[in-house]
Amino acid sequence: MASKQPNLFAFPSVPQLASTLRTYILTAQAAGLQRHNSFKIAVSGGSLPKTLAQALLQPGSGTEDEVQWDKWEIFFADERAVPLDHEDSNYALLKKELLDKIEGEKMPVVYPIDVRFQDDVQEMADQYEQLLVRSFASRDSVKLPIFDLLLLGCGPDGHTCSLFPSHPLLRETDAWVSPISDSPKPPPKRITLSLPVVTHGVKIAFIATGGGKKEIMKEIFEKGNGLPCALVNEGAGERCSWFVDEAAVQGVVFPRKGSL
Numbered sequence: 001m002a003s004k005q006p007n008l009f010a011f012p013s014v015p016q017l018a019s020t021l022r023t024y025i026l027t028a029q030a031a032g033l034q035r036h037n038s039f040k041i042a043v044s045g046g047s048l049p050k051t052l053a054q055a056l057l058q059p060g061s062g063t064e065d066e067v068q069w070d071k072w073e074i075f076f077a078d079e080r081a082v083p084l085d086h087e088d089s090n091y092a093l094l095k096k097e098l099l100d101k102i103e104g105e106k107m108p109v110v111y112p113i114d115v116r117f118q119d120d121v122q123e124m125a126d127q128y129e130q131l132l133v134r135s136f137a138s139r140d141s142v143k144l145p146i147f148d149l150l151l152l153g154c155g156p157d158g159h160t161c162s163l164f165p166s167h168p169l170l171r172e173t174d175a176w177v178s179p180i181s182d183s184p185k186p187p188p189k190r191i192t193l194s195l196p197v198v199t200h201g202v203k204i205a206f207i208a209t210g211g212g213k214k215e216i217m218k219e220i221f222e223k224g225n226g227l228p229c230a231l232v233n234e235g236a237g238e239r240c241s242w243f244v245d246e247a248a249v250q251g252v253v254f255p256r257k258g259s260l
């Protein structure tokens with residue numbers, strides 16, 4: 001268990017959230033560039049890509065505030081076993097909401113799943129893990145890949161990535177990427193980063209908005225109950241930050257932070 005508590009940042013509106021999220025991401029970008037001259041991130045699906053677009057597509061106000069897209073390496077925290085142009089694809093969603101709207105010639109390197117294996121989720125997970133091994137270092141030299149930043153969502157049941165409450169995948173300790181064939185949220189076949197990979201990130205950010213999240217936010221922050229999001233909080237502690245709107249944390253008793 002990590003020693004310190006996660007950070008909870010609450011904002012009156014999503015545009016205000018997006019503006020602070022931008023600053024947070026650009027600080028993580030600067031740290032990544034300093035470490036290895038690239039910025040290695042993992043992203044989820046859901047409402048996240050839209051909020052990311054709000055945060056990242058606005059013009060910068062100086063060198064410190066520029067998104068250096070050509071230094072970004074984008075991996076998927078979880079992905080559905082569907083073609084890359086399918087309406088359920090997290091890649092397609094990110095492309096539509098963010099990648100297609102980036103102006104200029106400097107583009108990130110994006111690592112989609114290999115859809116040749118979409119009928120065999122174990123093979124698909126193994127292939128994605130091999131891709132991480134090639135990018136991060138061999139499994140013999142590092143126990144786990146270390147993302148500079150993971151940008152995650154929180155489901156109304158407390159799931160994150162495709163790690164669902166009470167699912168056996170929460171006990172995975174060896175694999176970097178796991179297959180799942182019985183996701184309670186459709187579609188059922190997916191791959192996901194394992195919990196140890198998620199909690200090992202340099203920074204982990206959750207983005208959760210809307211009143212539909214307030215009950216689960218209360219449970220995550222006040223009880224934990226072994227919910228996947230709570231396990232990330234416990235494993236990552238102060239390396240974990242939540243960016244939420246007031247509606248999502250209405251009635252949640254947990255100290256909020258006003259600024260980064």
Ligand SMILES: O=C(O)[C@H](O)[C@@H](O)[C@H](O)[C@H](O)COP(=O)(O)O
Pocket residue numbers: 044045046047048078079080090152153154155156159160161162185
């Ligand atoms: O592929 C997926 O299903 C997502 O990665 C999933 O983990 C998502 O992030 C949460 O369900 C939150 O989704 P919302 O932000 O839409 O509530």
